[in-house]
Amino acid sequence: MPSFRLLIPALFALALCGAPLSASAQSFTDTQRGDIEAIIRNYLIAHPEVLEEAMTELSKRQAAAEVAKHEAGVAKHADAIFNSPRNVTVGNKDGDVTFVEFFDYNCGYCKRAMLDMMELMKSDPKLKVVLKEFPVLSAGSVEAAQVGVAVRMQDPTGKKYLDFHQKLLTGRGAADKARAMAVAKEVGLDMAKLEKDLNSPEVRSTLEENFKLAEAMGMNGTPSYVIGKQVVIGAVGVEALREKISNARCGKATC
Numbered sequence: 304m305p306s307f308r309l310l311i312p313a314l315f316a317l318a319l320c321g322a323p324l325s326a327s328a329q330s331f332t333d334t335q336r337g338d339i340e341a342i343i344r345n346y347l348i349a350h351p352e353v354l355e356e357a358m359t360e361l362s363k364r365q366a367a368a369e370v371a372k373h374e375a376g377v378a379k380h381a382d383a384i385f386n387s388p389r390n391v392t393v394g395n396k397d398g399d400v401t402f403v404e405f406f407d408y409n410c411g412y413c414k415r416a417m418l419d420m421m422e423l424m425k426s427d428p429k430l431k432v433v434l435k436e437f438p439v440l441s442a443g444s445v446e447a448a449q450v451g452v453a454v455r456m457q458d459p460t461g462k463k464y465l466d467f468h469q470k471l472l473t474g475r476g477a478a479d480k481a482r483a484m485a486v487a488k489e490v491g492l493d494m495a496k497l498e499k500d501l502n503s504p505e506v507r508s509t510l511e512e513n514f515k516l517a518e519a520m521g522m523n524g525t526p527s528y529v530i531g532k533q534v535v536i537g538a539v540g541v542e543a544l545r546e547k548i549s550n551a552r553c554g555k556a557t558c
Contacts, residue, residue: 369521373534376520384433384516384529389452389509391434391468393461394424398431400551402544403529405437405517408447408471408478412538416526417472419541423548430548434468435513437525443479445510447471450483452509453500457492466490 331339347353377384385401394402404420406413423430436451438444451467458464471478471486488494500506517527520534528535528544531551535544546556 372521374532376516377529377532377534380516380519383512387512389455389505389512391455391461391464392431393434393465394430394432395428396431398429400429400531400548401431401433401529402548403433403435405435405513405522405525405527406472407436407438407440407444407525408451408483409438409440409444410525413526414472416538417469419538419544421469422541423544427545427548429552434464435516436510437513437517437522437527438510439523439525441477443477446480447478447483448510449501449506450480450487450497452506453497453503454487454492455509456500456503456505457496463490463492467492 384403402420402423404416406416420432424432436448438448451464451471454464454467455461467486467490470489471483474482474486476482484494484497487497517523520527520529522534522536524536526538528547530544530547533547533551535547549556549558552558
């Protein structure tokens with residue numbers, strides 16, 4: 304099969320034909336334009352696989368551009384992503400790799416992702432885990448996230464927060480303020496302080512910070528992760544996450 308590169312001049316000529324403001328396009332006669340169009344049409348009919356080749360190359364370039372955007376966002380906002388005082392940090396707080404998860408309490412995939420996270424912490428004692436509320440699915444998600452921030456404000460160790468996090472994500476029904484408050488009471492939080500903290504500017508500032516970070520990195524859903532320089536979108540499973548952690552740790556899929 305002739306190389307796709309051999310088709311580029313013809314495609315370029317066709318593009319010129321369709322550009323009324325181009326001086327080069329205007330240099331073709333109607334007959335020449337018709338001949339060029341016929342050549343390209345006949346070639347594509349004879350070699351339709353060229354279109355697949357072109358789409359594959361386009362997909363590669365788009366994926367590379369997306370990765371570049373992600374990495375640029377991580378580099379620019381690294382301190383806020385990994386070290387913000389508003390982070391909830393669990394696992395090994397002095398770990399050599401930081402695993403950041405953006406989540407929504409009403410995200411069904413986040414329930415599975417939570418089990419992945421717990422497995423990773425159990426099997427990797429050097430892993431630092433950061434949790435960031437990213438309530439994108441509903442008004443109830445925002446309410447639950449607000450309670451989550453207030454829980455973090457009351458529990459700097461992250462231990463009760465993690466208990467709250469697991470119970471709220473795995474419980475039945477939609478998450479909202481009422482359900483989140485019930486879970487907070489169940490895990491032993493000071494409810495009077497929690498109600499007071501819900502009205503704190505810190506709650507709003509935390510969620511605004513998380514949304515700005517997600518936007519800067521091109522995240523539009525949950526769960527989403529930052530692992531080293533990498534942004535990972537979606538519940539990709541524990542093995543894929545473990546591979547990303549290894550890449551961040553030693554540059555290989557397995558250290």
